Structures are given as C-alpha cells and as structure tokens.
Amino acid sequence: MTAFSLDPGQTSWCEELRALAEQRLRPLAEKGEPGHVNRPLIAALGESGLLDRMLDSGALDLCLLRESLARGCTEAETALALQGLGTHPVLRAGTSAQRARWLPEVRAGRAVAAFALSEPGAGSDAAALTLHAEPDSGTGSVPGRGWRLTGEKCWISNAPEADFYTVFARTTRGAGSRGVTAFLVPADRPGLTGTALDMLSPHPIGTLCFDGVPVTVEDVLGEPDRGFRVAMDTLNLFRPSVGAFAVGMARAALDATLAHTAERIAFKGPxxxxxxxxxxxxxxxxxxxxxxxxxxxxxxxxxxxxxxVPRRAAMAKLYATETAQYVVDTAVQLHGARALRRGHLLEHLYREVRAPRIYEGASEVQRTVIARELYANKEASA
Structure with missing residues (x-):
C-alpha cells in the first residue's frame, strides 16, 4: 500500500457515507430553514451513528468523514463538523460531570454545541480576545468560586440556537494567551443572549452577548488561565479536517465538470x-x-x-481551501451561465467554498504559522 492511499474498507466506507449524504441527509438539508440550526438533520446524524464516529475518531477518520459527506451534502458535513468543534473541548478537557451531562446528548443528536472563540476585534488573532471573566464573590451558595462573563462573541456557528457553548474568556488581564480560560456555558444561563447573522452562505451563525453571565469552577474546561491550550488542541485537530471539507467540495465540483464537459456539445464536439x-x-x-x-x-x-502538527495542519488547511476555491471557480467557468442559476450545485458550492479560507484561521494566519515554525526549527537546529 502506498503512503496515504486508502484500504478497501476505508474506500467502501467513504462510498457509503457519500450515498448516505445524497440519499438520506440531503433531503433533510433541503427542508431546513436557511440560517437556522437544522435539528432533524442533526438528529439523523446521531441516529446514523456519525456523531458517535466523529467523537471517537482520530484525525484521519474525521477527515474521511468530512470529505465524504461534503461530496454528497455540504449542509450535513457542516452540521456534523460544528457539533465536533463545540464538543471536542468537553471530550478532551471536560470533567466527568460535564461529559456525563452533554456527551450522550450530542452523540444522540439531541443537543447542539457551539465553539465560541471569535470576537468583533479578535478573529484570527485569537489571543487578543477581550470577553472578560471578573471574579464573582457571591456566585451561587459558595462565595469566591466563580466569575461573571461580560462582553461579546461574534461569527459563532450555531449561535444563538445552540444548547451549550464552549466559551473562551480572559481571566487574567495583560497575560495574552496565558490568561484565557475555557468555560462550558449552557444556553439558558441568565444574561446570555444572541442574534443571528445573515451570511453569504446561509449557515446558522450569530453573535452572543454576555451581560454578567455567571459561571463557576464546575464550568471550567481544563484549568483556569490555560484555556488557549484547549482552543489550540481543538483547532489542530479540526484544521486538517477543514481541508478535508474543502477537498470534498472540490471533488464534487470536479465530478460535475467531468460529466458536463463529456456531454456538452460545442463547436461540433464535446x-x-x-x-x-x-x-x-x-x-x-x-x-x-x-x-x-x-x-x-x-x-x-x-x-x-x-x-x-500545527505546521502540517496549517499547510493542509491553507492549500486545500485555496485549491477548492480554484476548482469550484473553474468548474463554474466551464459550465457557463447555467452554473450561476440559483439552485445549481455549483452555485451552491460557489457560496459554500469561500468561508473556509477565513474561519479557524484565515489563509494569511496559516502562512504565518507555517513560516514561524520553519524559522523556529531552523534556529533550533543551528
């Protein structure tokens, strides 16, 4: 077997996933309301065992899962990926009580998760976040064991309709990435509100406003002031799989282009x-x-x-998302005006393919990560 080729079992599984996406999940996606969480679709992901598989998978299985679903139904892929992004910090850094409360609900497709890192002034520069957690001397029945979250999150997928949020807040001022804590915040906490945003591709995404939202030590994911590590661990896993999502879209566009250019007659031939x-x-x-x-x-x-791993993950996300943009754009060009008609597969992909070059670290950030690690390795070996 050559490097990175798939064995027959993996190939068969990918084809099964693609068929499931096209035959069962796409009809549910088409019935969803644009810009809102599609709970029947998420429930179907749970019933089919895909949410279980995602949470129990390594990075390669996650990539195969996302690529195959994206090739057949981008909405299903995105719904699954967002569940993983919001839940992975709980899986890896959560307490036994947090995991017992939320993981069975996510696996079954009953609870919707969200990853709340970005802010209006802290997107790609995640360490610059300003949502602050002030010590609360009177949280709950035991004083001195909690904080109040105040500030705003923006561009949060599944907001404001998620059931719980993995929230990153500043607990120590002036400490950069070392002063950030990750919290598990249920959506029904007092002071937590949100507003949906109308985006180019109509995914559920919005803002969150924290007006003194109470959290306790029982809500911390990992350790206080070590939340940035939780965020980076999640992103290092999911960045290559964003690339897999992009590859799935590129393959769908290529499939459509092969079929179209073989059948379309122009200048007396195909x-x-x-x-x-x-x-x-x-x-x-x-x-x-x-x-x-x-x-x-x-x-x-x-x-x-x-x-x-951070360098390789950055390379994978950078190259795959930029490639998918090129492939989809070229596919639209070769299809002509028909690809611009609302409802055409390529019109859909053209809107879908743009965002991955921005979220979970824009292409420019990925280049910075790659260059920084290259120079650090050079200095270490000198």
Whole structure:
C-alpha cells in the first residue's frame, strides 16, 4: 500500500457515507430553514451513528468523514463538523460531570454545541480576545468560586440556537494567551443572549452577548488561565479536517465538470475534446489530489503524535481551501451561465467554498504559522 492511499474498507466506507449524504441527509438539508440550526438533520446524524464516529475518531477518520459527506451534502458535513468543534473541548478537557451531562446528548443528536472563540476585534488573532471573566464573590451558595462573563462573541456557528457553548474568556488581564480560560456555558444561563447573522452562505451563525453571565469552577474546561491550550488542541485537530471539507467540495465540483464537459456539445464536439478545456480539468484534478494527500498527511501526523502538527495542519488547511476555491471557480467557468442559476450545485458550492479560507484561521494566519515554525526549527537546529 502506498503512503496515504486508502484500504478497501476505508474506500467502501467513504462510498457509503457519500450515498448516505445524497440519499438520506440531503433531503433533510433541503427542508431546513436557511440560517437556522437544522435539528432533524442533526438528529439523523446521531441516529446514523456519525456523531458517535466523529467523537471517537482520530484525525484521519474525521477527515474521511468530512470529505465524504461534503461530496454528497455540504449542509450535513457542516452540521456534523460544528457539533465536533463545540464538543471536542468537553471530550478532551471536560470533567466527568460535564461529559456525563452533554456527551450522550450530542452523540444522540439531541443537543447542539457551539465553539465560541471569535470576537468583533479578535478573529484570527485569537489571543487578543477581550470577553472578560471578573471574579464573582457571591456566585451561587459558595462565595469566591466563580466569575461573571461580560462582553461579546461574534461569527459563532450555531449561535444563538445552540444548547451549550464552549466559551473562551480572559481571566487574567495583560497575560495574552496565558490568561484565557475555557468555560462550558449552557444556553439558558441568565444574561446570555444572541442574534443571528445573515451570511453569504446561509449557515446558522450569530453573535452572543454576555451581560454578567455567571459561571463557576464546575464550568471550567481544563484549568483556569490555560484555556488557549484547549482552543489550540481543538483547532489542530479540526484544521486538517477543514481541508478535508474543502477537498470534498472540490471533488464534487470536479465530478460535475467531468460529466458536463463529456456531454456538452460545442463547436461540433464535446467540450472535453477542446484542449483549453481538458487541460483545465487536468489541473483541477491534480490540485485536488495534491490537497487530498496533504490533508491525509497532516491527519496521519496528528494521529501518530508526530512533531510539527500545527505546521502540517496549517499547510493542509491553507492549500486545500485555496485549491477548492480554484476548482469550484473553474468548474463554474466551464459550465457557463447555467452554473450561476440559483439552485445549481455549483452555485451552491460557489457560496459554500469561500468561508473556509477565513474561519479557524484565515489563509494569511496559516502562512504565518507555517513560516514561524520553519524559522523556529531552523534556529533550533543551528
């Protein structure tokens, strides 16, 4: 078996996932209300065992899961990924009580999770967040065991409809990334409100306003002032899988392009016989395969506990998301005006493919991570 090729069992599983996405999940996605959490779709993900598989998977399985679902139904892929992003900190850093309360509900598709890191002034620069947690001398029945959260989160997927939020707040001022604590905040806490945002691609996403929201030591994920580590652990796992999502979209666009250019007659023959077309299709396929292999390599490195995971994860996300943008755009060009019609697969992908180059660290941030690690390794070996 060559490096990063799939064995027959993995290939079969990917095809099963794609068929499930197309036949069962896509109809549920199409019935959902744009811009809102699709709870029947999430319930179906739970009933099919995919949420279980996601939470129990390593990075490579997570990538195969996201790529295969994205190829058949991007909404299903996104719903699953958001559940993972919001729940992974609980899985890895939560207390036994937190895990017992929320993980069975997530696995069954009954509870909706959200990852609340970004703020209006702290998106890519996550260490600059300003949502602050002030010590609360009178939280609950035991004084001195809690905080009050005050501030705002923005661009939070599944907000304001999630059932619980993984929230990152500043507990020590002036300490940069070392003064951030992760909290598990149920949506029904007093003082927590939110507003939905209308985005280019109509996903559930919104703002959260914290007006003295009470949290206690029982709500901390991990250790106080060590929440940035929780965030980075989550992002190091999910960044390659964002690349897998992008690869899935690129493969869907490539599939559609192969079918269209083989059937569409122009200039007395199929489009595929025009060198200008066939060479573009070849370029689309080559870049997609390169992105796919880079994603698998990053995921395998994460699973093996190898050094350089942040750099590899950044490379995978950067290259795969930029590639997907290119492939989808080229597919639209080769399809012509029909691809711009509302409801066409490529019109849908064209809107979907733009955001992954921004969220979980924009492409520019990924380049910074890569360069920083390269120079650090050079200095260490000098």
């Amino acid at each position: 489009l595929k016989d025009l060198q200008a077309v066939s060479h573009q299709v070849a370029e689309m396929a080559t870049r997609t395969e390169a992105a796919r292999l880079l994603v698998y390599a990053a995921a395998a490195a994460y699973d093996a506990g190898e050094p350089g």
